Amino acid sequence: MIRMGYMEKSAVIFDLDGVIVSTDEYHYEAWKEISEQEDIPFNREINEKLRGVSRMESLDIILSNSTKSYSETEKLLLAERKNERYRELLNHLSAKDILPGVRELILNLKGREIKIAIGSSSKNTPFILEKIGLASSFDAIADGNAIKNSKPDPEVFLLAAERLGVRPEECIVMEDAEAGIEAAIAAGMKAVGIGAASNCPNAHIGVEDLTKLNIEQLLER
Ligand code: G6P
Ligand code: MG
Secondary structure (H helix, E strand, C coil): CCCCCCCCCCEEEECCECCCECCHHHHHHHHHHHHHHHCCCCCHHHHHCCCCCCHHHHHHHHHCCCCCCCCHHHHHHHHHHHHHHHHHHHCCCCHHHECCCHHHHHHHHHHCCCEEEEECCCCCHHHHHHHCCCCCCCCEEECCCCCCCCCCCCHHHHHHHHHHCCCHHHEEEEECCHHHHHHHHHCCCEEEEEHHHCCCCCCCEEECCHHHCCHHHHHHC
C-alpha cells in the first residue's frame, strides 16, 4: 500500500484508563473509601495527581497527606484493599464504558494497516480489556505487569514499540495524563493529549476527546 506523505511506518499506542475507557470514577471511589477508613484527606484535586501513576506510587501520594507513618507491609495491605474494592467496582464495566471515538479510531487505523498497542501502568489491563470486549483488538499490550518503572518513565511505551516491532520515533501515543505525555516524549514519540491532558504544554496536539482528533492530519505530519 502506498501512503504518500505519511510517516514511513507508523503505530499508535493507547493509554488505557481515561483514553480507551472511563475507569477514573472507579479509581476515585476506591481510593476515597480507603482514605476515609484511614482518616486521610482526599479530594478530586489529589485524585488528578494519580492519573497514569502506578498503584503503589498513587498510595504514596495519598499517604503524604497522612499524619501517621506506614510500614511497607501496611502499605501493601492498603494497596491490596484498594485494588479489591476497585475490582469490585470494575465488575460494572462493559462496552458502554468505551470512550467516544475509540472504536471509530481503531477501525480507521486497522483499515490503514497501522499497528495499535496498549501502553498502560495498570496491572488490571487484561481484566479491563476483557470486560469491555477489546481483549483481541490490539497488536501488542504493554502494561503494569510487564514494567519496573511507571510513567513518566518511558519504559511502558518503549516496550509497546518493541512488542509491535516498530521504532519509537514511528509511534504516536494517546494519553490523558501529564505523566504519560512526559513518558511519550522521553521515549522519543509523538504525544496526543486527550481530555485532562489536552492543554499539556509538551503534547504535540491536544483534543477534548478522540472524536475531535484529525488522524489523517496527524499521520501526515
Ligand atoms: C492507570 C491509572 C492510574 C492507576 C494506574 C495503576 O495509569 O491512570 O490512576 O493508578 O493505572 O492501576 P492499577 O489498575 O494497576 O491499580
Ligand atoms: Mg490514563
